[in-house]
Amino acid sequence: MAQKERELVAPEPNPETQAFWDAAKEGKLLIKHCRACGELHYYPRAICPFCFSDQTEWRESKGRGTIYSYSVMRRAPVPYAIAYVTLEEGPTMMTNLVDCDFDRLRIGQNVKLVFKPTQGGPPVPMFTPA
Amino acid sequence: MSINGRAYIVGIYEHPTRKADDKSLAQLHAESAKGALEDAGLTKSDVDGYFCAGDAPGLGPLAMADYMGLKLRHLDSTDTGGSSYIVHVAHAAEAIALGKCRVALITLAGRPRAEGMATGTVPRVRGTPSPDVAFEFHCGPVTANVYGMCAMRHMHEFGTTSEQLAWIKVAASHHAQWNPHAVLKEVVTVEEVVNSPMISDPLHRLDCCIISDGGGAIIVAAPEVARSLKRPKVKIRGAGEAPKGQMGGKIDLTYSGARWSGAAAFEEAKVTPKDIKYASIYDSFTITVLIQIEDLGFCEKGKGGAFVADGNLISGVGKLPFNTDGGGLCNNHPANRGGLTKVVEAVRQLRGEAHPKVQVPNCNLAIAHGTGGLLGSRHGSATVIMERE
Numbered sequence A: 001m002a003q004k005e006r007e008l009v010a011p012e013p014n015p016e017t018q019a020f021w022d023a024a025k026e027g028k029l030l031i032k033h034c035r036a037c038g039e040l041h042y043y044p045r046a047i048c049p050f051c052f053s054d055q056t057e058w059r060e061s062k063g064r065g066t067i068y069s070y071s072v073m074r075r076a077p078v079p080y081a082i083a084y085v086t087l088e089e090g091p092t093m094m095t096n097l098v099d100c101d102f103d104r105l106r107i108g109q110n111v112k113l114v115f116k117p118t119q120g121g122p123p124v125p126m127f128t129p130a
Numbered sequence B: 001m002s003i004n005g006r007a008y009i010v011g012i013y014e015h016p017t018r019k020a021d022d023k024s025l026a027q028l029h030a031e032s033a034k035g036a037l038e039d040a041g042l043t044k045s046d047v048d049g050y051f052c053a054g055d056a057p058g059l060g061p062l063a064m065a066d067y068m069g070l071k072l073r074h075l076d077s078t079d080t081g082g083s084s085y086i087v088h089v090a091h092a093a094e095a096i097a098l099g100k101c102r103v104a105l106i107t108l109a110g111r112p113r114a115e116g117m118a119t120g121t122v123p124r125v126r127g128t129p130s131p132d133v134a135f136e137f138h139c140g141p142v143t144a145n146v147y148g149m150c151a152m153r154h155m156h157e158f159g160t161t162s163e164q165l166a167w168i169k170v171a172a173s174h175h176a177q178w179n180p181h182a183v184l185k186e187v188v189t190v191e192e193v194v195n196s197p198m199i200s201d202p203l204h205r206l207d208c209c210i211i212s213d214g215g216g217a218i219i220v221a222a223p224e225v226a227r228s229l230k231r232p233k234v235k236i237r238g239a240g241e242a243p244k245g246q247m248g249g250k251i252d253l254t255y256s257g258a259r260w261s262g263a264a265a266f267e268e269a270k271v272t273p274k275d276i277k278y279a280s281i282y283d284s285f286t287i288t289v290l291i292q293i294e295d296l297g298f299c300e301k302g303k304g305g306a307f308v309a310d311g312n313l314i315s316g317v318g319k320l321p322f323n324t325d326g327g328g329l330c331n332n333h334p335a336n337r338g339g340l341t342k343v344v345e346a347v348r349q350l351r352g353e354a355h356p357k358v359q360v361p362n363c364n365l366a367i368a369h370g371t372g373g374l375l376g377s378r379h380g381s382a383t384v385i386m387e388r389e
Helices: A018-025 B025-040 B060-068 B084-097 B133-139 B145-158 B162-178 B189-194 B224-230 B258-269 B284-296 B303-307 B326-333 B340-353
Strands: A029-034 A056-058 A064-073 A080-087 A092-097 A112-116 A123-130 B008-014 B049-051 B074-076 B102-110 B198-199 B214-221 B234-244 B277-281 B365-373 B380-387
Touching: A018 A029, A018 A056, A018 B084, A029 B084, A029 B303, A064 B145, A064 B189, A080 B145, A080 B258, A080 B277, A092 B133, A092 B258, A112 B277, B008 B224, B008 B340, B025 B060, B025 B102, B025 B214, B049 B060, B049 B084, B049 B284, B060 B074, B060 B133, B074 B084, B074 B214, B084 B234, B084 B365, B102 B258, B102 B277, B102 B340, B145 B284, B145 B303, B162 B189, B162 B326, B198 B258, B214 B340, B234 B258, B234 B340, B258 B284, B258 B365, B277 B284, B284 B326, B326 B340, B340 B365
Parallel strands: A092 A123, B049 B074, B049 B102, B277 B365
Antiparallel strands: A029 A056, A064 A080, A064 A112, A080 A092, A112 A123, B008 B214, B008 B234, B102 B214, B234 B380, B365 B380
């Protein structure tokens, strides 16, 4: 369980994504909803990647999902588990699985949101077994 | 309008170096260009179109046209990572069909080994950050683990095994033993692959391609140029290209853009996978080959594991001889971009110039397929089908 924490490079917010990172500082994961076509998408864009409408709005995710796929990077100074997690709301996002025994992970497993600090930037959304 | 029969591959060259401490990047591009022109029986002054990708120094075609002293009327620097050069072959054929150029030169080169790059295990950022970088870079999406996720999902959905994936490396190694330039010349077994150290689950060290310096070049020319030359004629029959990404979060790792680029190429060429005698399939990892073989239609989706097992990719043994130079898995992966060498070995096969131990008899129709970028996040697929005339 007690893994050495990997140092995380800080993400760089821009005008399009500032709200996402401001929410992250408050422990909230935002995804985008399109008012025109009703689709949710990730990673968040100003323009909907499905219908190209500019009528997109932020929605807060409940932070629950399942593991779509993962891979444990053994050849790193601190091994880590990259993953795609499918949120209850629908979109699948790239993330890391943290605070867990990597050898017991499996596809389909339920996971919940945690935020991890970065080096001098906003925290980033990651997941841990629920 | 179609490119089918409108252009020919008349020159190929694979640089023999695999570690280029004593050469510059521009020099490797130019030496490769020189080799391909000599192979074709053409000279530098015949070239009026030039194609290169992100591996070229500076502003690609501008830097290299100046370095090589080329007088050009058509330039293209489309960059889709390792599949760029297969796209270039198609774009060159298009430009030739439209009369925009007659002799197109495509070059690739890189020296990741000389520069000590850890290319598959450390994140790389190219140019201006992509809009996904802020959301993904901290996740550590290095090459090996993004392909690892594709393999994990394939195993989960279809029951594919590590042993089946290992057969792909085994087949490549059987071919590489005859290639004096190959980085890995030893024949390996399924056991050796699955017992090699785990890099990123479920991919072992021997599921990964090698890292090499080097380069290569291709000359595509108009039919009347091809007819004037003494080399065997390799006609371009069809091509396709397609990007595939995360689709706004509707991610599906079980298939690649080869589903689209392959279908387009087969349609244009008016042939089917059953007609193909030899296949060059991009092999950054064993899983890359498996997914592409399915998507190109050589077998049903999900049945790739059974298809590649038991030596089915070994020339003279199996149904689909692939990467008879040893591919990126054993021979060469110059600049971490394996698309150009895929075309080169397919042309050797069509000319009957592959190593006699791996030459496919009566090889009259071949496919070269590439994946650039990262299969599990954003990649560019490109396919070209060629025929010996």
